[in-house]
Amino acid sequence: MERKHINTLSTRNLCSSAKNGGCGECQTSCQSACKTSCGIANQSCENKESK
Amino acid sequence: MIHQFKLNGYNIVLDVISGAVHVVDELAYDVIERFETQSLPQMQEDLLAKYAGGDGPADFCAAAKEDPQDFKAEVAAVHGEVQALKDAGQLFTPDSFAPLAGEFKERSKGIVKALCLHVAHTCNLNCEYCFASQGKFHGERAIMSFEVGKRALDFLVENSGTRRNLEVDFFGGEPLMNFDVVKQLVAYARSIEKQAGKNFRFTLTTNGMLVDDDVIDFANRECHNVVLSLDGRKEVHDRYRVDYAGHGSWEKIVPKFQHFVEKRGGRSYYMRGTFTHNNPDFLEDIKEMLRLGFTELSMEPVVCPPGDPYALTDADIEIVKKQYEDLAKLMLEREKAGKPFTFYHYMIDLNGGPCIYKRISGCGSGTEYMAVTPWGDLYPCHQFVGDEAYKLGDIWAGVTNTALQDEFMKCNVYAKKECQDCWAKLYCSGGCAANCLHASGSITGIYEQGCELFKKRMECAIMLAAARASEV
Numbered sequence: 001m002e003r004k005h006i007n008t009l010s011t012r013n014l015c016s017s018a019k020n021g022g023c024g025e026c027q028t029s030c031q032s033a034c035k036t037s038c039g040i041a042n043q044s045c046e047n048k049e050s051k
Numbered sequence: 052m053i054h055q056f057k058l059n060g061y062n063i064v065l066d067v068i069s070g071a072v073h074v075v076d077e078l079a080y081d082v083i084e085r086f087e088t089q090s091l092p093q094m095q096e097d098l099l100a101k102y103a104g105g106d107g108p109a110d111f112c113a114a115a116k117e118d119p120q121d122f123k124a125e126v127a128a129v130h131g132e133v134q135a136l137k138d139a140g141q142l143f144t145p146d147s148f149a150p151l152a153g154e155f156k157e158r159s160k161g162i163v164k165a166l167c168l169h170v171a172h173t174c175n176l177n178c179e180y181c182f183a184s185q186g187k188f189h190g191e192r193a194i195m196s197f198e199v200g201k202r203a204l205d206f207l208v209e210n211s212g213t214r215r216n217l218e219v220d221f222f223g224g225e226p227l228m229n230f231d232v233v234k235q236l237v238a239y240a241r242s243i244e245k246q247a248g249k250n251f252r253f254t255l256t257t258n259g260m261l262v263d264d265d266v267i268d269f270a271n272r273e274c275h276n277v278v279l280s281l282d283g284r285k286e287v288h289d290r291y292r293v294d295y296a297g298h299g300s301w302e303k304i305v306p307k308f309q310h311f312v313e314k315r316g317g318r319s320y321y322m323r324g325t326f327t328h329n330n331p332d333f334l335e336d337i338k339e340m341l342r343l344g345f346t347e348l349s350m351e352p353v354v355c356p357p358g359d360p361y362a363l364t365d366a367d368i369e370i371v372k373k374q375y376e377d378l379a380k381l382m383l384e385r386e387k388a389g390k391p392f393t394f395y396h397y398m399i400d401l402n403g404g405p406c407i408y409k410r411i412s413g414c415g416s417g418t419e420y421m422a423v424t425p426w427g428d429l430y431p432c433h434q435f436v437g438d439e440a441y442k443l444g445d446i447w448a449g450v451t452n453t454a455l456q457d458e459f460m461k462c463n464v465y466a467k468k469e470c471q472d473c474w475a476k477l478y479c480s481g482g483c484a485a486n487c488l489h490a491s492g493s494i495t496g497i498y499e500q501g502c503e504l505f506k507k508r509m510e511c512a513i514m515l516a517a518a519r520a521s522e523v
Contacts, residue, residue: 005079005129008141009520011401014070014410014477015140015147021406022155025216027252028165028420030432030483034323034395035222035256035278036182036354037486038414039505041478041512042398043405046216 023047054474058514071141082129095123152465155408163210165218167422167433170195171229186224188437193425200236203423206446220254227261259304282324283336327353327361331370349395372507379511397512410477417459434485469497
């Protein structure tokens with residue numbers, strides 16, 4: 001029953017992002033739309049060199 | 052730490068610390084579930100019994116019955132794949148971020164990069180559910196003068212250090228009740244930004260009542276984003292979003308918003324609605340927004356004390372969670388049909404999302420982000436305005452309540468004990484400080500109802516990413 005069991009999606013490695021991250025240019029979490037239910041997952045990284 | 056869940060036919064495993072996302076079949080899902088608690092021989096016996104007993108997909112069950120040795124070999128193969136992913140730092144990655152928590156804020160100490168300018172503590176609508184108490188923020192009606200606003204912008208530039216992108220949100224109340232000052236402030240900001248080496252990004256949040264061609268032209272020229280308040284269906288919207296005579300605003304604002312969005316020509320906007328106990332079936336409101344031609348959507352759960360008549364109940368929460376799932380499915384259907392739309396909370400970019408510093412530092416309220424009242428007082432964010440105990444200082448003297456700011460400096464996801472074992476901690480970063488305070492009495496507490504909904508939204512968002520990846 002040979003088959004592929006695991007498909008790993010392409011993602012940013014958060015551990016690696018510790019090396020060059022933290023420029024602080026990204027959008028403040030609450031500023032764009034929600035104003036009441038903050039999360040950071042949908043923010044974009046502004047530092048194109050760190051990814 | 053991992054998080055496993057099944058949604059819309061996808062078996063998904065998230066490696067919380069590395070951020071890796073794996074879409075797996077049933078057998079791999081079971082192997083990963085047992086990986087840290089069972090030896091390989093134990094796992095082989097356990098899964099053989101499970102599948103030979105008919106508990107699983109038909110093909111695996113048949114394989115287990117027909118050739119147990121071959122099935123065990125397959126389990127061993129999957130076990131090897133999982134071990135390889137663990138060795139590669141993509142599964143069961145240990146949490147090493149705690150020492151970094153607080154480091155970013157310490158490094159950025161004193162830097163402010165975003166202001167919410169309360170240009171109007173007054174409103175032309177009288178929405179009962181408004182967290183800002185009809186725009187007055189529990190105080191007197193007030194309008195920000197140009198002088199106060201100008202000083203706020205200077206304060207921002209002076210305190211922004213090397214940050215280039217500065218965000219300013221015109222907020223209220225209804226900011227268009229002070230539109231002349233808004234225009235003057237933008238003109239002032241544009242006159243100083245080049246020399247200061249800054250790039251102002253303005254956002255306008257409006258209820259639409261005063262939107263006209265002048266507003267539209269201005270916003271399309273100057274605003275990075277506009278947030279347009281619409282709750283969806285007419286009867287839902289008009290239940291709360293009424294003028295002082297009690298008349299609903301839907302009929303007045305919808306044509307204005309349609310015109311606004313049409314003229315926006317692809318620039319960023321959000322239709323932003325609130326759902327309450329009266330419409331936990333908020334997907335119907337999303338559908339109404341789509342019917343009206345809007346495609347960039349945000350619907351937020353009402354924020355209010357639990358006893359309020361419009362507060363979401365435990366029964367509502369279950370409905371809302373199902374609505375989030377159905378919303379994700381609707382998005383996939385519409386994408387396939389060539390009619391995509393955006394839901395703010397589902398916009399996660401697994402490749403281009405925030406770095407770990409952002410993810411563990413919290414929302415930035417009280418440190419890099421503050422709200423400015425019409426008379427120039429500083430608060431940690433718009434949701435704290437009106438609570439004197441949370442006044443940080445003012446735009447002339449800067450932050451004078453340094454003890455309070457220290458509390459916000461130290462508030463991060465690792466400062467919240469309830470977040471330590473939560474799989475979603477690197478997606479919410481500890482959540483909204485104001486909601487946490489109101490729910491728990493402390494900004495380092497949690498807002499459980501908010502957490503529950505947030506986690507469901509993230510599962511849906513990750514499932515969407517998995518579904519899109521499988522389409523490629």
